[in-house]
Amino acid sequence: MAILxxxxxxKSFGGVMAVAGMDLKVEDGHxxxxxxxxxxxxxxxxxxxxxxxxxxxxxxxxxxxxITDLPPQxxxxxxxxxxxxxxxxxxxxxxxxxxxxxxxxxxxKGLKLFSxxxxxxxxxxxxxxxxxxxxxxAGELAGILAAGDRxxxxxxxxxxxxxxxxxxxxxxxxMSPKETANTIDLIKExxxxxxxxxxxxxxxxxxxxxxxxHITVMNFGSIIAAGxxxxxxxxxxxxxxxxxxxRCSSK
Amino acid sequence: xxxERKNSAAKWLYGAITALVLIILPFVLEKGFSExxxxxxxxxxxxxxxxxxxxxxxxxxxxxxxxxAAFFGIGAYTCSLxxxxxxxxxxxxxxxxxxxxxxxxxxxxxxxxxxxxxxYFATITLSFAQLAYILAFKWRSFTFGDDGIQGIPIPAxxxxxxxxxxxxxxxxxxxxxxxxxxxxxxxxxFGLMLRSLRENPERATFVGMKVxxxxxxxxxxxxFFSGIAxxxxxxxxxxxSPDILFWSMSxxxxxxxxxxxxxxxxxxxxxxxxxxxxxxxxTSYTEYWGMVLGIALILIVLFFPKGVGGLMLExxxxxxxxxxx
Numbered sequence: 001m002a003i004l005x006x007x008x009x010x011k012s013f014g015g016v017m018a019v020a021g022m023d024l025k026v027e028d029g030h031x032x033x034x035x036x037x038x039x040x041x042x043x044x045x046x047x048x049x050x051x052x053x054x055x056x057x058x059x060x061x062x063x064x065x066x067i068t069d070l071p072p073q074x075x076x077x078x079x080x081x082x083x084x085x086x087x088x089x090x091x092x093x094x095x096x097x098x099x100x101x102x103x104x105x106x107x108x109k110g111l112k113l114f115s116x117x118x119x120x121x122x123x124x125x126x127x128x129x130x131x132x133x134x135x136x137x138a139g140e141l142a143g144i145l146a147a148g149d150r151x152x153x154x155x156x157x158x159x160x161x162x163x164x165x166x167x168x169x170x171x172x173x174x175m176s177p178k179e180t181a182n183t184i185d186l187i188k189e190x191x192x193x194x195x196x197x198x199x200x201x202x203x204x205x206x207x208x209x210x211x212x213x214h215i216t217v218m219n220f221g222s223i224i225a226a227g228x229x230x231x232x233x234x235x236x237x238x239x240x241x242x243x244x245x246x247r248c249s250s251k
Numbered sequence: 252x253x254x255e256r257k258n259s260a261a262k263w264l265y266g267a268i269t270a271l272v273l274i275i276l277p278f279v280l281e282k283g284f285s286e287x288x289x290x291x292x293x294x295x296x297x298x299x300x301x302x303x304x305x306x307x308x309x310x311x312x313x314x315x316x317x318x319x320a321a322f323f324g325i326g327a328y329t330c331s332l333x334x335x336x337x338x339x340x341x342x343x344x345x346x347x348x349x350x351x352x353x354x355x356x357x358x359x360x361x362x363x364x365x366x367x368x369x370x371y372f373a374t375i376t377l378s379f380a381q382l383a384y385i386l387a388f389k390w391r392s393f394t395f396g397d398d399g400i401q402g403i404p405i406p407a408x409x410x411x412x413x414x415x416x417x418x419x420x421x422x423x424x425x426x427x428x429x430x431x432x433x434x435x436x437x438x439x440x441f442g443l444m445l446r447s448l449r450e451n452p453e454r455a456t457f458v459g460m461k462v463x464x465x466x467x468x469x470x471x472x473x474x475f476f477s478g479i480a481x482x483x484x485x486x487x488x489x490x491x492s493p494d495i496l497f498w499s500m501s502x503x504x505x506x507x508x509x510x511x512x513x514x515x516x517x518x519x520x521x522x523x524x525x526x527x528x529x530x531x532x533x534t535s536y537t538e539y540w541g542m543v544l545g546i547a548l549i550l551i552v553l554f555f556p557k558g559v560g561g562l563m564l565e566x567x568x569x570x571x572x573x574x575x576x
Contacts, residue, residue, distance in 0.1 A: 050457065072456050082457055090450040093443075101447040105460040110444040111468070114435045117443055161458050 001064075003028045003165050003197045004049070004080075009058035011048055018044040020221035021058070026165070026214075031191055031198040033208045036218035037241065042201040043085055045218075046167050050082045051075040062165070077106065081163030085170045085201075087150045091143030095134055095153055098142050099125040102160035125160070131190060132156040133182075148179040152186075159190065166191070168200035172207055180204065184211055209233070217241075277419045289415040290487075293422055295527045297483045300426045302507040302519035303433055304476030309505070310513035311437060312469040313449030317373040317501050318359065318380030319477055324496035326352040326478025327485040328387060331400045341406060345482055352478025353471050355383070360470035364463050377498060384496040399492030403485055411489065422483050429476055430520075436472065437516060445469050506548055512558025521560045 004026040011019045019041045026032050034042050047053045049060055051072040060068045067075055076082075090098050103121035104110045112120070129135040132152045137145065142153055151171060158166060171187060172180040188211050191198050202208045208215060208229070215232045217224045225235045232238055280288040301323055308314040330348035333339040339347075359379045366372050387394045394400075405411070409421045436442055444465050448455040452462050485491050494500070503526065511522025529547070534540045555562045 073461055076457055088451065088454045088457070090447045090454060092450050093447055097443060097447070101443050101455075102458045104440045104444060105455065105458045109440050110460065110465065112440040113472075114432075115439050117438055117440055120440050157454070157458060 001028050002026060002061075003063055004199065005061040006045075006049070007059050007061070009045070009048055009060065010056045011044055011053060012056060017221045019048060022218075022221075022223060024216060024223075026197055026199050028197055029195060030213045031188065031200070031211050032214040032216070033212035034199065034201045034216045034218055035203075035205070035208055036201075036224075039220075040218040041221040042218055043169055044221075046082060046169050046201070049075075050080060050167060076161060079162070079164040080167060081158035081161045081165070082167040083151075083154045083158050083169055083171060085173060087147070087154050089142045089150060089153050089157065091141070093142055094139055095129065095142050095145070096125055096138040098153055099128050099156050099160050102157045106161045128156045128160050131159070132186065147174040148176070148183070151175065152183065155183075155187070159194075164196060166196055166198045166200070168198065170201055170203060172202070172204060180207060187211070273423060277416050281414065281416060286415060289419060290411075291527065291531055293415055293419050293487055295524050296419075296422055296426050297480055297487060298504075298507065298523035298527055299520035300429055300483070301477055301480035302504050302511070302523040303430060303517075304473050304480060305504045306508050306513055306519040307433060307436070307445075307476070308470055308473040309508050310515075310519070311442065311445045311449065312466055312473075313445075314364070314466060314470060315369045315373045315505075316363075316376040316470070316473075317498065317505065318376030318378075319473070319504050320496050320498065320500035321359065321376075321380035321383040322352040322356060322474040322477035323481040323484070323500065323504075324383060324387065324491075324493075325355050326481030327491050327495055328394065328400075328481075329478075330482040331403045331485050331491055332394070334404055335400055348482045349475045349478035352481065353475040356471040356474025357467075360467045360474070364466040364470060377501065380496065380501055381498060384493055384498070387493040387496050394493070397493055399490060399494075400485075401490045403489050403491070405486055405489060409486070411487065418487065422487070425479065425483065429479055433476065434516065441465070441468075506544070508558075510548065510551055510558055512560030512562075512564070514557065515560040515564060518558055518560035522558065525559065 002025045004024070006022055006024040009019055009022045009024075010017075022045065034045065036042055044053070048055050051067070051070050051074070054069050058068070059066055062075070062078060062080060065078070067078065090101065093101065100117075100121050103124055107121070109120055126135060126138070129138055132155055134149060134152055134156065137149065142150070145153060151174070155168070155171065158168075166187075168187070172183050175183060184207055187198065187200075190196065212229060214227070215229055216226045217232060217235075217238050219241050224241060225232060225238050227235070276292060277289050280292055301319075305316065305319045308316050308319070326348045329351040330344045333344035333347060334341060359376060362379075363372055363375050366375060388397055390396070409418045411418045444460070448460065448462050448465055455462055481495070484495070507522035507526050508519045509522070510525055511520065512518030526544070529544065530540055533543050537543070551558065557565070
């Protein structure tokens with residue numbers, strides 16, 4: 001069964017067609033990827049799925065339910081957790097509070113006006129922090145973390161929402177090769193352990209081919225190709241628009 | 252564990268010292284100085300409560316309200332009008348007033364909290380507050396207009412005719428209770444929610460939070476406690492005028508927050524202390540209080556953006572570190 005299904009999704013800004021009628025399916029339990037050059041429409045697609053922008057046309061189904069144009073907080077509550085390309089955390093809260101706050105929101109305990117904060121989700125938050133490898137920094141302000149750690153914290157926040165589907169927008173952006181490898185392993189491990197589905201966008205090709213079951217290649221708001229990693233690697237059109245660039249720039 | 256116990260012992264010690272000072276202070280002021288200083292001390296406490304209530308909206312909720320004079324004024328007016336125009340007993344009037352202020356908070360907040368951007372938030376709250384001011388100013392038959400309300404009847408027990416001592420303790424007890432409740436709120440799950448949405452409303456939305464609801468609740472609580480401060484102010488002065496609803500009152504409470512440090516729980520109280528004292532001393536030398544205040548604030552915003560409280564806290568932490576090494 002498909003956990004996420006998109007049909008004929010369309011969005012333009014002024015005269016620019018950012019997403020031009022896309023169809024996409026993510027099967028339950030899969031880790032799928034969307035790749036494409038800058039401006040291909042990947043982030044816009046995420047913004048449409050997660051309710052940040054209203055869609056011009058088309059529908060989005062999550063677990064068979066139509067979620068098109070629901071408000072973001074509702075979509076989040078239904079089980080879609082998203083991270084952002086530009087890391088989006090609470091900088092002046094501690095690392096621990098970032099996670100604790102998320103638990104409070106998503107479990108509906110945020111309106112406890114006179115209770116002691118320490119009694120809420122301390123263990124759960126610590127568990128998530130050790131999962132994403134940040135337990136030693138729990139007391140530090142999130143804003144002073146290194147870029148890679150911040151990304152991991154955001155992953156922790158997304159996990160704390162208790163999602164069934166993760167939308168990760170360039171989860172390894174700004175990380176060193178070693179950090180990238182670690183993070184990818186982490187995502188894979190967590191997805192398997194919690195039986196989550198994942199849809200992520202990426203720039204780094206090795207990352208994508210390393211873990212994705214299914215890859216969708218976008219350019220100018222449309223799908224150029226879609227298939228298993230090997231099919232994509234062999235696809236001529238993809239090589240032209242995507243790997244062509246990469247090969248040139250890496251030489 | 253041991254450090255924790257030591258810490259909590261230190262907290263009790265500081266608390267006991269503060270309590271002792273607050274209890275002895277009025278007698279020292281009255282005997283050693285004059286009744287005026289006792290009045291001033293009470294005034295500082297009332298303003299401290301107003302500033303801390305306001306800071307729940309600004310410092311914790313990230314809402315730059317430029318209309319908090321409305322809640323302060325509505326609290327003061329409600330209680331005073333009930334006492335002057337009806338036979339409502341004082342305790343009841345005291346209880347009704349903050350709820351009316353909170354009601355005004357619901358109305359103003361309903362329209363304000365969904366507005367994005369500091370500037371527009373400030374503008375809409377300012378407009379509502381000015382509306383309240385105009386009502387108090389022009390609706391003579393109901394509010395006595397610019398004559399204000401004189402001679403608010405206050406029972407002998409807390410009367411300020413002879414001495415301010417009784418009223419000082421009355422206000423102290425109420426204010427300590429209010430500050431304790433505010434402290435509980437700030438340290439509760441709700442307090443963490445507020446800080447997080449102040450930091451990053453977008454992220455908060457994407458983890459499933461209805462930002463407007465939380466902001467509205469914080470705004471209404473803030474209005475409620477501002478209303479209590481207004482009532483205490485009316486009793487202290489025994490007379491009020493529409494001036495307490497004017498925008499400059501809202502401005503003053505903002506300045507207290509900035510001056511003391513809006514990200515520190517007691518910061519606004521410190522700001523209130525400094526401003527009330529400065530006001531009293533400067534106006535006895537020159538009538539250009541506003542100018543002195545303006546210059547002081549420009550300097551503070553430029554050089555100590557965390558406020559006097561933030562500066563003190565920083566120095567204290569540095570000192571502790573040095574001591575630790």
